[in-house]
Amino acid sequence: xxxxxxxxAKSKIITSPYPHIVIDSFLNESLLNxxxxxxxxxxxxxxxxxxxxxxxxxxxxxxxxxxxILQKDLDVNLNLKNSAKVNHFFSSKNFKESIxxxxxxxxxxxxxxxxxxxxxMLKNKSNDSRIAFLPPSDSSKKRExxxxxxxxxxxxxxxxxxxxxxxxxxxxxxLSREERYLFKSKINSLVSDLLNIYPSDLNIEKTYDYTDNRxxxxxSHGYSWHEVSTRRYATTARITFHGGIANDGKNNKLTLxxxxxxxxxxxxxxxxxxxxxxx
Numbered sequence: 001x002x003x004x005x006x007x008x009a010k011s012k013i014i015t016s017p018y019p020h021i022v023i024d025s026f027l028n029e030s031l032l033n034x035x036x037x038x039x040x041x042x043x044x045x046x047x048x049x050x051x052x053x054x055x056x057x058x059x060x061x062x063x064x065x066x067x068x069i070l071q072k073d074l075d076v077n078l079n080l081k082n083s084a085k086v087n088h089f090f091s092s093k094n095f096k097e098s099i100x101x102x103x104x105x106x107x108x109x110x111x112x113x114x115x116x117x118x119x120x121m122l123k124n125k126s127n128d129s130r131i132a133f134l135p136p137s138d139s140s141k142k143r144e145x146x147x148x149x150x151x152x153x154x155x156x157x158x159x160x161x162x163x164x165x166x167x168x169x170x171x172x173x174x175l176s177r178e179e180r181y182l183f184k185s186k187i188n189s190l191v192s193d194l195l196n197i198y199p200s201d202l203n204i205e206k207t208y209d210y211t212d213n214r215x216x217x218x219x220s221h222g223y224s225w226h227e228v229s230t231r232r233y234a235t236t237a238r239i240t241f242h243g244g245i246a247n248d249g250k251n252n253k254l255t256l257x258x259x260x261x262x263x264x265x266x267x268x269x270x271x272x273x274x275x276x277x278x279x
Contacts, residue, residue, distance in 0.1 A: 001089045003028070008098045008217075017176035017205040017225075019106035020218040021099075024211065026158065027086070032213050034082040039239055040162050041079070042133065048073040049133070066142070067133040067237075074131070083131060090129035090158065090241050096122050099154065099217050100245070110221040111153040112256040113247070118153065121247065129243035134170075136235050142228035145175060145202060147264045148244075150257045152220040155244035161212035162236050170210040170231030170238050175202045177223050210238060220244065221256065222263030 004026060011021045027035070042049065050068045071091060074084035089095055097119060100107065104115040111118075134142050148155055157172070178201050202225055208216060210231070218224055231238060247255055257263060 001094075004089070005094060005098045008102055011102065013103065013106065014206075015106070017174050018219055018221070018223055019103055019110065020174070020216065021102065022208060023215045025213055026215040027213055031082060031086070032160075035086065035160055036162055038080050038083050039131070039160060040164075040236070042069075042237070048077060065135065065140070067135065069131045069133075071129065086158075087129050087131060087241055090156070090243055093122055096245060099156065103154065103217070103219060106219050107153060110219040110224075110256070111247075112259075113153065113254060117254075118245065121245065128246075129241055132240050132242055134231070134234075134238040136167075136237060137231075138234075139230060139232050140234065140238075141230045142170070142238070143226075145225055145227040147222065147225060147257075148220045149246070150222075150255065150264070151246040152244050153247055153255060154217065155220050156215065156217045156242065158241040159210055159212060159214045159216075160239040160241070161210060162239070163212075165234070165236045165238075167231050167234035167236070167238075169229050170234075171229045172208045172210075172216060173204045173227045173229055174206040174208075174218075175225040175227070176205040177202055177225055222260060 007023050007026060008021070011023050014020055014022065048069055050070060050073075069080075069083075071084070071087055074080050074087055077084070100115065100118050100122070104118075107118060108114060134140060207229075208214070218226070247258070
């Protein structure tokens with residue numbers, strides 16, 4: 001997988017709305033075709049598929065409900081040897097170190113952690129990459145607008161899209177957050193806020209389609225808002241390899257996001273500012 005590490009090293013860092021890289025044609029064609037053949041045969045009711053219990057249905061639309069296959073289950077299944085190889089690569093120290101070194105300066109500015117500390121964190125980490133399947137549906141939404149856990153400092157997604165997948169939607173939307181509702185200025189500004197004259201403080205800035213053989217790596221922090229848009233008329237599963245790098249739970253307060261978890265609750269923060277303004 002040396003060629004994959006070279007692609008990471010040569011990739012372009014995109015800094016808006018927050019630091020991330022996107023690499024297309026990440027795996028070679030032969031390996032990708034083998035993945036297609038293996039993953040299209042997965043039975044969602046199989047014992048190796050771990051089912052989440054967070055499926056929600058609203059107005060006929062399913063959210064979440066992802067099915068996962070872990071490395072330990074891939075390793076013992078001879079029919080999934082290529083999937084096991086790829087997932088093991090995404091869990092490997094070489095892959096993790098390559099994306100940390102690529103984004104090192106930005107990881108420091110986003111998390112507050114030095115590169116040496118992040119690399120040290122990788123030494124004792126077990127396999128955490130997995131294959132996720134969102135079952136077919138006429139209308140399904142993987143995730144609403146959200147931030148990842150404050151423990152996460154980096155996340156990655158690798159898309160496998162089967163050639164027979166004719167669904168649309170399911171894109172990754174990256175959102176920028178602007179502070180427009182602080183209730184700190186003049187009375188006329190407060191009136192404008194209450195009348196909702198100003199646009200929302202979360203705006204979609206970049207969209208990346210669910211495209212076969214695409215790798216996305218994002219710095220995860222208190223401003224890395226994102227969502228997965230609704231996927232429609234899907235007769236095949238939406239397939240991703242995903243994982244990341246998490247700070248040790250006991251040291252979570254070391255990160256900038258860990259020190260200020262109110263970043264994940266902007267409405268609460270706005271209300272506190274409004275109360276302070278009216279005092």
